[in-house]
Amino acid sequence: MIVEGAARRVHIIQGEYKVVSDPEVVLTTILGSCVAACLRDPIAGVGGMNHFLLPGMASSPMTGGDATRYGVHLMELLINGLLKKGARRDRLEAKVFGGAKTIATFSNVGEQNAAFAMQFLKDEGIPVVGSSTGGEHGRKVEYWPISGRARQYPLTGAETQKTVALEQRPVVAPKPVDNSIEFF
Numbered sequence: 001m002i003v004e005g006a007a008r009r010v011h012i013i014q015g016e017y018k019v020v021s022d023p024e025v026v027l028t029t030i031l032g033s034c035v036a037a038c039l040r041d042p043i044a045g046v047g048g049m050n051h052f053l054l055p056g057m058a059s060s061p062m063t064g065g066d067a068t069r070y071g072v073h074l075m076e077l078l079i080n081g082l083l084k085k086g087a088r089r090d091r092l093e094a095k096v097f098g099g100a101k102t103i104a105t106f107s108n109v110g111e112q113n114a115a116f117a118m119q120f121l122k123d124e125g126i127p128v129v130g131s132s133t134g135g136e137h138g139r140k141v142e143y144w145p146i147s148g149r150a151r152q153y154p155l156t157g158a159e160t161q162k163t164v165a166l167e168q169r170p171v172v173a174p175k176p177v178d179n180s181i182e183f184f
Helices: 064-069 071-084 109-124 157-168
Strands: 008-011 017-020 025-031 035-041 046-050 093-098 128-133 139-143 150-154
Touching (some): 025 046, 046 139, 109 128
Parallel strands (some): 093 128
C-alpha cells in the first residue's frame, strides 16, 4: 500500500507529457482551458499524462515549439511513450480533465480541447473510464498512473485567472545549441 504523503510528485506543465512505471509517482498539473489526458495500461503497470493548450489538427503542419501546444501532437507522444514502455494499445484506458471556459467573453477553447481529446481517444479505440471537463473554474489534478486513481481540486476564481495567465503565455522552444564552426 502506498501512503499518499510518500508519493514522489512530478508536475506536468503546458506542452509536456510524462510516462512512468514507478508506483510511487503521482503526476500533477493545473488546468484552466487546457486539457490533460491520463492514460495507462493496468497490466503492464505503466501510465502517463499530457497537458495541451489547443486541439490542433493532424493535417496542419506544426514545427518546433509550436507542436508542443497541440493535443494531436501530445496525444501521439503520450501513446507512443506508453507503447515504448511495454503498454499495449488494446489495454489502454484514459481519464480526461480540464477544458474550462475561464473567460466568459472569449471563445470556448476549453470545450474544443475536451471535445478533441474525447474524439481522439474514441478514434484510437481507447476507452475513457473517467472525465471531468468544462465548467468555469480551473482545477488541480493528481493522477497515480499505475493504479489509475485520480483526484481533482477546484480552483478559486483568483487561482483560475492565474492559471489562465500562464496558459496564455507563448510556449517558447529552447534555442538550438550553436554547433557552428567558423573557419578563418
